[in-house]
Amino acid sequence: MQSLGNNDEEAALTLGASGWQTFVKITLPNVKWSLLYGVLLCNARAMGEFGAVAVVSGKIRGLTTTMPLHIEILYNEYMSAAAFAVASLLALLALVTLAMKTWLEWRFADEIAARSGH
Amino acid sequence: MSVSVTLENVAKQYGAFAAVRGVSLAIQPGELIALLGPSGSGKTTLLRMMAGLEAIDGGNILFDGIDTSRLSLRDRRIGFVFQNYALFRHMSVADNIAFGLKVRTRNERPSASEISRRVSGLLELVQLGGLEKRFPSQISGGQRQRVALARALAIEPRVLLLDEPFGALDAKVRKDLRQWLRDLHR
Numbered sequence: 001m002q003s004l005g006n007n008d009e010e011a012a013l014t015l016g017a018s019g020w021q022t023f024v025k026i027t028l029p030n031v032k033w034s035l036l037y038g039v040l041l042c043n044a045r046a047m048g049e050f051g052a053v054a055v056v057s058g059k060i061r062g063l064t065t066t067m068p069l070h071i072e073i074l075y076n077e078y079m080s081a082a083a084f085a086v087a088s089l090l091a092l093l094a095l096v097t098l099a100m101k102t103w104l105e106w107r108f109a110d111e112i113a114a115r116s117g118h
Numbered sequence: 119m120s121v122s123v124t125l126e127n128v129a130k131q132y133g134a135f136a137a138v139r140g141v142s143l144a145i146q147p148g149e150l151i152a153l154l155g156p157s158g159s160g161k162t163t164l165l166r167m168m169a170g171l172e173a174i175d176g177g178n179i180l181f182d183g184i185d186t187s188r189l190s191l192r193d194r195r196i197g198f199v200f201q202n203y204a205l206f207r208h209m210s211v212a213d214n215i216a217f218g219l220k221v222r223t224r225n226e227r228p229s230a231s232e233i234s235r236r237v238s239g240l241l242e243l244v245q246l247g248g249l250e251k252r253f254p255s256q257i258s259g260g261q262r263q264r265v266a267l268a269r270a271l272a273i274e275p276r277v278l279l280l281d282e283p284f285g286a287l288d289a290k291v292r293k294d295l296r297q298w299l300r301d302l303h304r
Contacts, residue, residue, distance in 0.1 A: 008206055008207075010200070011200060011205075011206070011269075012217065013191045014170075014171070014191060014196055014197070014198040014270075015217055015218035015221065015269065015270075015272075015273055016191070016192040016195070016218055017192075017221040018221070021221045026206060030207075030208065
């Protein structure tokens with residue numbers, strides 16, 4: 001947002017837009033792809049969280065576990081089938097995230113091209 | 119529709135650096151004024167202060183004798199064409215021009231049909247008929263310049279400020295647009 005500058009916002013203000021209108025109609029649309037990209041990466045990071053959750057939350061099953069922690073719990077209880085099922089699910093989610101990230105990067109590249117052409 | 123603009127001892131300070139020092143200027147309604155000076159001499163700062171984008175550190179700016187420091191940006195009703203045009207890149211040409219009308223409060227806003235009528239009128243005026251669905255990245259520099267001008271004119275400004283409006287254009291387009299702007303002003 002800093003690199004975009006506030007030229008567009010200033011233009012909107014001189015045209016009589018309020019601060020809120022400027023934010024919703026100008027600022028948000030300008031950053032929406034970067035914002036979505038950030039949310040996605042953050043989500044991927046959260047999904048794989050292991051150590052911090054284990055130490056801080058006390059890993060109570062069904063309440064404060066993440067998927068990797070859940071896999072560990074199942075594995076330690078010799079429930080291999082369940083552990084592998086959850087692991088496959090996690091791998092699948094990772095693939096979905098990767099696909100979305102690739103798609104976003106592809107979309108985002110268009111936006112960047114449009115921007116530099118501006 | 120246009121007003122007289124009076125600057126009284128306007129000053130602007132950026133830290134220790136005096137960007138604008140005691141400028142006084144009286145502009146009559148309907149007058150076309152150009153500010154000349156080397157880069158860094160404060161032309162843009164002066165325009166931005168008149169538009170209300172920059173706070174003034176001293177002096178007064180009056181529109182028709184009314185001190186503008188108490189007016190909001192919206193109430194000043196100024197058309198401002200930026201050096202780099204600052205078109206909204208996620209909006210089509212028509213939406214860019216209509217923006218200033220669409221953001222008005224409900225009781226001041228023209229109807230949707232009135233807005234589209236005015237947008238096509240402005241597109242005709244700046245000779246860009248047929249380009250309303252294009253995006254800013256899909257038109258040339260001279261066309262962007264005219265879109266920026268149409269967008270500023272859409273709000274029926276009392277004062278039109280142009281910050282180096284032809285700086286980014288080649289000599290030929292610049293000459294044409296300058297002539298065109300003079301005709302428009304008349």
